[in-house]
Amino acid sequence: MSAIPPIRTRIAPSPTGFLHLGTARTALYSWAYAKHHGGQFVLRIEDTDVARSSQDSVEQILASMHWLGLDYDEGPIYQMQRLERYHAVAQQLIAAGRAYYCYCTPQELDEMREGQKARGEKTRYDGRWRPEPGKTLPAVPAGVQPVVRFKNPLEGDVSWQDLVKGTITINNREIDDLIIIRPPAADAPAGTLGVPTYNFAVVVDDWDMSITHVFRGxxxxxxxxxxxxxFEALGARLPAFGHIPVILGDDGLKLSKRRGAVSVTAYEEQGYLPEAMLNYLARLGWSHGDDELFSPEQLVAWFDGSHLSKSPAQWDPAKLEWVNAQYIKRADDQRLASLVQAQLAKRGVAAPARLEAICALYKDRCATTVALADWASVYATQVQPSQDDLAQHLTELAKPALASLAARFESLAQWTRADIAAAFKETLSEHGLKMPQLAVPVRVLVCGCAQTPSVDAVLELFDKEIVVKRLRQQ
Known part of the structure; x- marks a missing residue:
């Protein structure tokens, strides 16, 4: 019996755009599975789509992985740095009679497909350059760069036990002889290697990197x-495959780079915490009982590859916001202050002096650090109450009381919550008002809105002079 290899998983995004949500979820599952089993997680960059790949996309992918906390044990490994290896393996297959050169021109392939369509047949390569015993191949045309095709078995079934879907079986008659190496571009320098196709490169990569488990869409x-x-033609060990259902958008269609998905880093910019995003992504297609909120450490402890859903998941922005709000409430105030300071800096606003205390006061009512920054900006910039709020709450009864309160505030020797509360109490008694009749207009004038946490707690975090000035600008 052969020894059981150590668990090795991978994520292999294409740098043709941002790291989208479906790939991030696949990366998360691959990472958690490897960590759960004490294995290794590999990052590979599938950059063989030379026309569309970019270094900016690579950097965005790396930044997204770093933000999510998905640390990889190896990589990033770039396919375009491995062209000689793909060619060597292709030559190995040709020598073994499992691959061959095909000299069909694009025009011939188009004609082949059109003829098949006209006859009501499935469009596929017809095998005209496939070598067989006793078969005479066409003469090699001059000036045509060949592709290399894999000689797929003509009979039998391909069957595997999928980690998510269960047993899947597909007959070899349903698939044709796959191109595994494209020709180099016509204007490519002499000696340029042709680029491998996805299905070939991924096999060579997974074989060379000893990948044992592949999670993908x-x-x-x-x-x-x-x-x-x-894999079998190469005599290589097969990895286990787990095919995860897609994530659907609000409209019921698949999220993708080309339709509907936003980048992982966009959620960072919108004020989401990485641990909240991990938590939410993990629950999009996996569950651990009724647990809704869990740490990355708990996810690793629980994620053994079971309980993956066979059905598509629905992206729910409201649920993500709720999850993030729970993490905001639990977050360390110093960390929140640092994140809010960065949000304010993007607006060109200097952070207020008591930013950490502001975060502590407001975080229970905020779903994102952007919302926290909105509250913090009240302490650092001039506010503009709406005309509707002013008309509704700045009543003739309230105006004299506001003037009295401003005078009391100005005379306070200590600016504490207790002193502020005492000044409110004295002013209410003097003018025969109830707390909402005074507190709400104070909120409108000082904070620009009618609803805030306890007004004495809110005011304590302002400089006294700012509060007095805003109360007098009636």
């Missing part, structure tokens, strides 16, 4: 038979 199910056949 279920749009890859149809690629898996080709990959399994290539």
């Amino acid at each position: 279920d749009e890859h199910i149809n690629n898996t038979p080709w990959q399994i056949n290539i």
